Amino acid sequence: REALICFDEAAIYTIHGFCQRILQDKAFEAGALFDTELITNQTVLLDEIAQDYWRQHCANQGGPFTSFLFEKKIVPSSFTAILKQVTGDPDINVIPQFGDEDLSTLEKEWQLQREALQSCWQEHHNDIKQLLVSSEGLNRGKYRQDSLVKWFAEIDSYFASTTAFQAPEKLFERFTVTALTAGTKKNAVTPQHPFFDLCEAAEENYALLAAAYHNQVIALQANFIRYLRHELPQRKRAQNVRHFDDLLLDVRDRLTSSVGPRLCDSIRSQFKAAFIDEFQDTDPVQFAIFRILYPDRKRPVFFIGDPKQAIYSFRGADIFAYIAATKVVENRYTLATNWRSTPELVRAINTVFTAHDRPFVFNEIAFHPVDQKAAERADVLAIDGHSDPHPLQIWTCDPVEPDKADNVTISRQRLAHAVSNEIVRLLNLSSEGQATINGRQLEAGDIAVLVRTHKEGTLIEQALKARAVPSVQSGTGSLFDTREAREVLRVLKAIADPVNESLVKAALTSDLFGLSGSDLGLLVDDEELLEVWLEKFSDYNRIWQGRNLIVMTGKLFAGQAVRQRLLGLPDGQRRLTNLLHCFEVLHKSAQEQHLGIDGLLKWFARQFEEERSQEEYQIRLESDDNAVKIVTIHKSKGLEYPIVFCPFCWNSAKVDAKSPLFF
DSSP states (O other): OHHHHHHHGGGOHHHHHHHHHHHHHHHHHHHHHSSEEEEEEOOHHHHHHHHHHHHHIITOOOOHHHHHHTTTTHHHHHHHTTTTTTTOOOOOOOOOOOOOOOHHHHHHHHHHHHHHHHHHHHHHHHHHHHHHHHHSSSTTTTTTTHHHHHHHHHHHHHOOOOOOOOTTTTTTGSSSHHHHHHHHHHOOOOOOOHHHHHHHOOOOOOOHHHHHHHHHHHHHHHHHHHHHHHHHHHHHHHHTEHHHHHHHHHHHHTSSSSTTTHHHHHHHOOSSSSEEGGGGOOOHHEEEEEHHHSSSSTTEEEOOGGGHHHHHHHHTOOHHHHHHHHTOOOOOOOOEEEEEHHHHHHHHHHHHTTTOTTTTTTTTTTOOEEEEOOOOOOEEEEEEEEEEEEOOOOOOOOOTTTTBBBOOOHHHHHHHHHHHHHHHHHHHHHHHHHEEEEEEEEGGGGEEESSSSHHHHHHHHHHHHHHHHOOOEEEEEBGGGGHHHHHHHHHHHHHHHHTTTHHHHHTTTSSTTOOOHHHHHHHHHOHHHHHHHHHHHHHHHOOOOOOOOOHHHHHHHHHHHHHHHHTTTTTTTHHHHHHHHHHHHHHHHHHTTTOOOHHHHHHHHHHHTTTTOOOBBOOOOOOOOTTHHHHHHHHTTTOOEEEOOTTTSSSSSOOOTTSOOOO
């Protein structure tokens, strides 16, 4: 009873907030500076370090390997792309480890092969061309005459270049003895020439060199991580700044340093116990902090989480930190009752997951069947007054051609249409009084479609729109990937330079002004009308200069009736939401970074080129008033919907062979 009464007196933090509080309030005990600035984005620092590393280890080296790097477009940003998880976990082990390999022998062999090829081609190219063009044995489906002409020109261009190190892909492979033999008709004679033997040898030699270069690139990336781990803390100390990731690392490092015992005592005297909610979404650094602070039952810590919900690895969450925690706790408790879903659905889920000995791969993550006890009757779909006894339904999708599997694109489109048709069927039954949810009429807002990506969400949205079913999409993309954001940039550039007629005319075609091509045509012949628009843009410029962006935006929206015009369009609510969100983000950046017009426009333009993960930049839900909700699986976590479709769970994520794999 006392715990319930005093519950609102407990300190509630995110783990990052908890660590920030420690470093601020206990700076003396932690040996930390008092005035360190917390930065939310360290992209500029990371880019600077990557550029310095690139200059030192790549650009200034010269030679064939540097040419290879440029031809493969391996640039400073190629190194920063691998840093997402590395910067938050300095203990992560990078494999494989390649040493500095001596490539000179392979490079010399390739250079000799290239020179031999070039000499043979320059001396015999007419004979080689004639041999291939006139051959009656070649399969012209593979060696078409127009393709041969194109390939010959590419060979001429390659040998004419003094800088190209790597030949265009498959350029010489097409003329190896192996390729020509495979491209010869049955029982026909394969063209023969010493050039084709040289192509065969060159391909084999270059494959060895390319593999060695690939290993060298991996070695560069691994070395860059070591370089970063040394440089990044130094530069942050020099600038007296700290990133969110550093909050955790600084606290952990201080707890394990000589000041650790004193800092631990100070924290425990204030927080005698800790409850860590959603523990499955923590990482090894966070676990280490609380393992040090609360090592035994005298100083208890409670980990509350469900490993089956560990879906935030892209944010650094590590399911293995959860597994490690299960091995050190004294007691474990499991919730055995589902209070939300219907008994039939709970039984169905139990059946699916108990059918496999290890449904979640790891022995440490077991599935525990649960009971169902809802305080009130859960949402139940009834058709003609009868509830469905099988609420978990699995659809099969037979291929279009019986003996040939559909490709991914076709399957996605077919399932998008199937889901939208079923939604239409249910809503039509509802309009006839035949489909109800707990006695009330079923509405579009009762239905959710869960997707993994923005592309999948857009497929569903388009399919529903084609059937005049309202829908809203949530959290499936970045604001800066929308058409509206680019239009706002176009408009602001015109307002910043209101005498530039080209910029003003480009802005007038945006959603904010809505002029058509014929409307713009009138401006060519009507100078007075053009002058009116130029004066309006000058007025907006004066308001922006004299007041601020948000005041100017209000005047523009009112003066151009933006809201009323957009809401009359089929997707007007989506467009309007994106526009308002964009101006809000711009105003916030201008205020926080003290940016003038030019500075804000530069900041805005950079956002279209950078990779962004901040939640504030994710597309917002435009309106959920009686519309089907299209939600990513990540966004849906913890939410409830009466009817749910999951049409794309069959399509698993693929590992990009060119990207680092974290495990």
